[in-house]
Amino acid sequence: MKTLILCSSVHGHTRLICERIQSQLVAMGEEVTLAGLTEAPELSEFDKVLIGASIRHGKHQANVVSFMIQHRELLQQKICGFFSVSLVARKPGKNTPETNAYMQTFLTQINWQPPILEVFGGRLNYPGYGVVDRNIIRFIMWVTKGPTAADTDITFTDWDKVSALAVRFLQA
Template sequence: MSKILIIYSSVHGQTRKIADHIKCSLSANGNDVECCSLDEAPKLDGFEKVILGASIRHGKHNPAVYDFITANLELLETKQTAFFSVSLVARKEAKNTAETNPYMQAFLEKTVWRPQVLTVFGGNLDYQGYSMMDRNIIRFIMWITKGPTAADTKVEYTDWKKVELFAEQLQAL
């Protein structure tokens, strides 16, 4: 089996939750899997596969994601790699693939790194878990995109079957 590193950049915890789920799936198949946040990422040398996951906040991935890729590009290009993006936009059927998701397309425009596997997952909408500013910004965006705006809304849009399929793709790399 493989030695795998899963690195995530998460704001409200959903990307971390997805990364942990992927770790459990890959570990159950006999892989040696380490999962950590971007700011705790170890050197990539000892890993055969590297998976990077990042959430969207205010329409962008964390700039530290791009810094990490730039700093580790040479090593990333020698490994089997994957990238997943987590956003509320991916809740929509027309924007829930790597090819149709605007944030994934923006990611690909900003970096020369080309992982073997790309995917997007819907995030988690929990207005009560956000700061007042984030709550208002996200409610406004949801109003524009015809999503739920009730202040007590709590909806998990992550398709866990899709996460499992992604883990299977990673296993097969």
């Protein structure tokens, strides 16, 4: 089986998750291509497609939504999965596809539900953000009772959950 992993990442953490999944799938014998969403190869060349996308300021990037809508028919004919990465997913009760508001909004926008879905907590890296992003995210974290110290750099990703998604995707 030929697998394509597509990534939409703003600060690089979603790409890191995609690379981890790619590495695991390759170790299990899959032929895997990893590409950014904007450089997506021809989907018809692949048997499986997994798409990972980060949340920025409360929503997925517009190109992720348009890509999924534009390619929905072809994706429905393949083994397909989608995962979302956000800081909100660090919280219990918001860390599953069913309980994560960003995921539910996204599924409504694309008017389709890929058979394999997952949600991961992201990385909070204040020193790595520009001034505007840092202040917006600090405010959101203050409201949601998250870390607000300006030197905070913490990863909320459950790497065991990432590995479990790779296995689920392999076995699909």
